[in-house]
Amino acid sequence: xxxxxxxxxxxxxxxxxxxxxxxxxxxxxxxxxxxxxxxxxxxxxxxxxxxxxxxxxxxxxxxxxxxxxxxxxxxxxxxxxxxxxxxxxxxxxxxxxxxxxxxxxxxxxxxxxxxxxxxxxxxxxxxxxxxxxxxxxxxxxxxxxxxxxxxxxxxxxxxxxxxxxxxxxxxxxxxxxxxxxxxxxxxxxxxxxxxxxxxxxxxxxxxxxxxxxxxxxxxxxxxxxxxxxxxxxxxxxxxxxxxxxxxxxxxxxxxxxxxxxxxxxxxxxxxxxxxxxxxxxxxxxxxxxxxxxxxxxxxxxxxxxxxxxxxxxxxxxxxxxxxxxxxxxxxxxxxxxxxxxxxxxxxxxxxxxxxxxxxxxxxxxxxxxxxxxxxxxxxxxxxxxxxxxxxxxxxxxxxxxxxxxxxxxxxxxxxxxxxxxxxxxxxxxxxxxxxxxxxxxxxxxxxxxxxxxxxxxxxxxxxxxxxxxxxxxxxxxxxx
Amino acid sequence: xxxxxxxxxxxxxxxxxxxxxxxxxxxxxxxxxxxxxxxxxxxxxxxxxxxxxxxxxxxxxxxxxxxxxxxxxxxxxxxxxxxxxxxxxxxxxxxxxxxxxxxxxxxxxxxxxxxxxxxxxxxxxxxxxxxxxxxxxxxxxxxxxxxxxxxxxxxxxxxxxxxxxxxxxxxxxxxxxxxxxxxxxxxxxxxxxxxxxxxxxxxxxxxxxxxxxxxxxxxxxxxxxxxxxxxxxxxxxxxxxxxxxxxxxxxxxxxxxxxxxxxxxxxxxxxxxxxxxxxxxxxxxxxxxxxxxxxxxxxxxxxxxxxxxxxxxxxxxxxxxxxxxxxxxxxxxxxxxxxxxxx
Numbered sequence: 001x002x003x004x005x006x007x008x009x010x011x012x013x014x015x016x017x018x019x020x021x022x023x024x025x026x027x028x029x030x031x032x033x034x035x036x037x038x039x040x041x042x043x044x045x046x047x048x049x050x051x052x053x054x055x056x057x058x059x060x061x062x063x064x065x066x067x068x069x070x071x072x073x074x075x076x077x078x079x080x081x082x083x084x085x086x087x088x089x090x091x092x093x094x095x096x097x098x099x100x101x102x103x104x105x106x107x108x109x110x111x112x113x114x115x116x117x118x119x120x121x122x123x124x125x126x127x128x129x130x131x132x133x134x135x136x137x138x139x140x141x142x143x144x145x146x147x148x149x150x151x152x153x154x155x156x157x158x159x160x161x162x163x164x165x166x167x168x169x170x171x172x173x174x175x176x177x178x179x180x181x182x183x184x185x186x187x188x189x190x191x192x193x194x195x196x197x198x199x200x201x202x203x204x205x206x207x208x209x210x211x212x213x214x215x216x217x218x219x220x221x222x223x224x225x226x227x228x229x230x231x232x233x234x235x236x237x238x239x240x241x242x243x244x245x246x247x248x249x250x251x252x253x254x255x256x257x258x259x260x261x262x263x264x265x266x267x268x269x270x271x272x273x274x275x276x277x278x279x280x281x282x283x284x285x286x287x288x289x290x291x292x293x294x295x296x297x298x299x300x301x302x303x304x305x306x307x308x309x310x311x312x313x314x315x316x317x318x319x320x321x322x323x324x325x326x327x328x329x330x331x332x333x334x335x336x337x338x339x340x341x342x343x344x345x346x347x348x349x350x351x352x353x354x355x356x357x358x359x360x361x362x363x364x365x366x367x368x369x370x371x372x373x374x375x376x377x378x379x380x381x382x383x384x385x386x387x388x389x390x391x392x393x394x395x396x397x398x399x400x401x402x403x404x405x406x407x408x409x410x411x412x413x414x415x416x417x418x419x420x421x422x423x424x425x426x427x428x429x430x431x432x433x434x435x436x437x438x439x440x441x442x443x444x445x446x447x448x449x450x451x452x453x454x455x456x457x458x459x460x461x462x463x464x465x466x467x468x469x470x471x472x473x474x475x476x477x478x479x480x
Numbered sequence: 481x482x483x484x485x486x487x488x489x490x491x492x493x494x495x496x497x498x499x500x501x502x503x504x505x506x507x508x509x510x511x512x513x514x515x516x517x518x519x520x521x522x523x524x525x526x527x528x529x530x531x532x533x534x535x536x537x538x539x540x541x542x543x544x545x546x547x548x549x550x551x552x553x554x555x556x557x558x559x560x561x562x563x564x565x566x567x568x569x570x571x572x573x574x575x576x577x578x579x580x581x582x583x584x585x586x587x588x589x590x591x592x593x594x595x596x597x598x599x600x601x602x603x604x605x606x607x608x609x610x611x612x613x614x615x616x617x618x619x620x621x622x623x624x625x626x627x628x629x630x631x632x633x634x635x636x637x638x639x640x641x642x643x644x645x646x647x648x649x650x651x652x653x654x655x656x657x658x659x660x661x662x663x664x665x666x667x668x669x670x671x672x673x674x675x676x677x678x679x680x681x682x683x684x685x686x687x688x689x690x691x692x693x694x695x696x697x698x699x700x701x702x703x704x705x706x707x708x709x710x711x712x713x714x715x716x717x718x719x720x721x722x723x724x725x726x727x728x729x730x731x732x733x734x735x736x737x738x739x740x741x742x743x744x745x746x747x748x749x750x751x752x753x754x755x756x757x758x759x760x761x762x763x764x765x766x767x768x769x770x771x772x773x774x775x776x777x778x779x780x781x782x783x784x785x786x787x788x789x790x791x792x793x794x795x796x797x798x799x800x801x802x803x804x805x806x807x808x809x810x811x812x813x814x815x816x817x818x819x820x821x822x823x
Contacts, residue, residue: 006632006639020481189484192484193487196488455491458491459494459495462495466638466641466642466643467643467645467648468643468645469642469643470643471643
C-alpha cells in the first residue's frame with residue numbers, strides 16, 4: 001500500500017479508530033491490531049512475500065531468546081551467524097543474485113572461458129533491505145548484550161513489521177522502538193496534531209515536489225543523448241530534488257503516522273541540502289542508514305582508531321557498502337566511492353566534524369561563506385547523483401562529458417511546465433530554509449501562527465497537492 | 481481524544497463540502513466546453529449530433545473526413561465522431577452513447593486502419609471523460625480494462641480531477657475572465673490539420689523496426705457484434721481504409737493480415753470495403769503531415785473523392801439515400817407524433 005494512495009487514506013483512519021477505541025487501551029490488543037494492520041499494509045502489494053517477512057521475524061525472535069540463554073562464546077557466535085546468514089542470504093538472493101551471476105560470467109568470459117548463465121527472474125520484495133537490517137540490529141544488540149530479548153512474539157513481530165516504517169524506514173533500532181511496544185500509550189492531542197502536520201508536509205514533498213521533478217528528471221535522463229550540458233545539469237538538479245522530496249517525504253509520513261499511534265521514530269533527514277560540507281551532508285541524509293553502518297560496520301571494523309590508513313579504509317568500506325545496499329548495479333557502487341572521495345580531504349585534515357551546528361542559526365540569511373559552502377556541497381552531491389540515477393556507468397560518464405562541455409553555457413531546453421515546477425521547488429526550499437531549526441519544516445507553525453492562519457496554511461497545502469499532483473510515482477526507495 | 485476528533489471533523493468538513501461543490505463546478509463547465517474531444521462528447525450527450533451520416537474511427541477519421549463537404553455534396557447532415565488515439569473499443573462506446581442520446585444515423589462511414597482491432601493499455605487523453613464519470617457505471621465498466629482511472633474516480637466526487645492542473649487551469653481561466661473555454665476548432669467533430677510533413681515516420685521506424693499490429697480477440701468479437709447490430713438496426717455501413725502514405729505502409733509488418741480481417745468482415749456481412757492504400761493520394765507526400773495522417777488540403781481532396789466514389793457506386797449511393805430517406809420519414813413521423821402529443 002502506498003502512503004500517497006486513497007487506499008491508505010481509508011486504511012489509516014480505520015486502523016486508528018480500532019486501535020484507540022476498540023482495544024480499550026489494552027497494550028497486547030493494540031500490538032495485535034498493529035501487527036494485523038502491518039501485514040495487510042504489506043500484503044496489499046503482494047501477499048506472497050509476507051512469508052519472507054514472517055520467516056525473518058521467526059528467525060530473529062528465536063535467535064534472540066537462544067542468545068540470551070547461551071553463555072558459550074562459540075555458540076553465541078554461531079547463533080549470530082545464523083541470523084546474519086539468514087537475513088543477508090535473503091537479501092543476497094533477492095537483490096544481488098543476478099548481479100553476481102552477470103559479473104561472474106563477464107569475468108569468466110573475459111578470461112577466455114565459456115559459460116551459460118542461468119539468470120532468474122527474481123522480483124525484489126519491497127522493503128527487504130530495510131526490515132532485514134532492522135532485525136539484524138536486534139540480534140547483534142542482543143549478542144553484544146546491549147539489549148534484552150523479548151519473549152513477546154506479537155510485540156517483536158510488530159517491531160519488525162510496524163507499517164509506518166516497514167517498507168522504506170527509518171531503519172529503527174530495537175533499543176529505541178521495541179521498548180515502546182511495552183509502554184502504555186496515550187493519545188496526546190498535540191503529538192497527534194503534530195503527526196498529522198508532518199504527514200501533510202511529507203505528502204506535499206512527495207506528491208508536489210518529488211513527482212513533478214521526476215517527470216523532468218526521467219525525461220532528461222532517459223533521453224540524455226538528445227540534450228545539451230545545461231539541460232542535463234538541470235536534469236541532475238531535478239533528480240536531486242526528486243530523491244530528497246521522495247525519500248524525506250516518505251520519512252515524514254512514516255514518522256507522523258507513527259506519532260498518531262503513540263510511537264516516536266528516529267529522524268531520518270535533517271535538511272541535508274543546507275550542509276556546508278560532505279561530512280555534514282552525511283550526518284543529515286538518510287540518518288538511520290548512516291548510523292546503522294556506523295554502529296554495525298564502521299565501529300566493528302575499528303572505526304577511526306588505528307591510524308590514518310584504517311580510517312580511510314573503513315570510510316571507503318562503509319561508503320562502498322552503502323552504495324551497494326542501494327542496488328545491484330555498479331552505478332551505486334561508484335556513487336558510494338565518489339562520496340568517499342569527497343569525504344577523504346575532510347577526514348585527512350580532521351575537519352569532518354567541524355559543521356555540527358545548524359547553518360546560520362538564528363539568522364534569516366547565511367553569510368557569503370556559508371552560502372558558497374552550501375552551493376559547493378550541493379554541486380558535489382549533484383555530480384554523485386548522476387551516477388545514482390544513470391542507467392549505466394557508461395551513461396553517467398557520457399552525461400558528465402556533456403555537462404563539462406561548451407553546451408553547458410547554452411540555454412536549457414525545457415518546457416514551460418518545468419518553469420512552474422522550478423517555482424514550486426523555490427517556494428519549497430524557502431520553507432525548508434525557514435524551518436531548518438526544527439525537526440521538519442512546518443513543525444513551528446503551531447507556535448508561530450494563530451489557528452486561522454495555521455488552517456489557511458494547511459488548506460493551501462491540500463489545495464496545492466490537489467492541483468499540482470505529479471504523475472503518480474511509487475517511492476524511489478521501494479526499489480532498494 | 482474528543483478534541484482531536486472535533487477539530488479534525490471541523491477541518492475536514494469544508495473540504496468535504498468543497499469536494500462536492502468543486503466537482504459540480506468543474507464538471508458543469510466542461511459540459512459546456514468546445515475544447516477538442518469534450519466538444520464531441522458534449523454534442524453526443526446533448527443530442528446535437530442527430531445526423532444521417534456519421535463518421536467513425538480514430539484520429540485518421542477525425543482529420544481525414546470533412547463533414548461539411550459531405551453535407552454540401554450529399555445534402556445530408558453529417559458529423560465526424562473520430563476519437564483521437566483510440567481503437568475500436570472506445571469507438572464502439574461512442575457509437576453506443578450516440579445511439580442512446582441521438583437520432584439513429586442512417587449511414588456510417590467507418591474509417592478502419594491497422595490499429596482499429598488492437599487495444600491499447602493506457603487510457604489516452606483520459607481527461608476527456610472527466611465531466612461524465614461520476615457514478616456512471618456504464619462508462620466505468622467500459623474503460624475498466626484501461627490503465628487510467630480507479631473505481632474511486634467514479635465514486636468519490638472530485639477525486640478524478642486530482643492533478644489535472646491543465647484542465648482546472650482552463651476552467652478557472654474561463655471563470656475569471658468570462659471567456660469561453662478554448663475552442664479547439666473542431667467543426668462537427670472534424671479537425672483539419674494544417675501542418676507540414678514531420679519526421680514521425682523516421683522516428684517510428686527507428687524505434688520499432690519490426691512492428692506488428694496486435695489484433696485483440698475481444699475487440700475483434702466486439703467489431704463483429706457491432707456490424708451485426710448495425711445491420712439489424714437498418715444502419716448502412718461502409719468500411720473505408722483512408723489514404724496512408726505509401727512509404728509508411730511497410731511500417732506494420734502484418735498489414736496484409738489486418739487487411740484480410742476487414743475483407744473477411746466485408747464478405748461476411750456484405751458490407752462495402754473501400755481501400756485507398758493504392759490511391760494516387762497515398763503516393764503524394766504533399767497531402768500528408770505524417771505517414772498516417774492527411775493534412776487539411778489532403779483531407780479536402782480525399783473527402784471529395786470519397787463522396788464522388790460513393791455517388792458513382794450505385795450500390796452505396798442507393799444505400800445512402802434509401803437509408804437517409806427512411807430516416808427523414810422516421811424523423812417526420814416522430815415530430816408529427818410529438819406535435820399530436822403536445823396538443
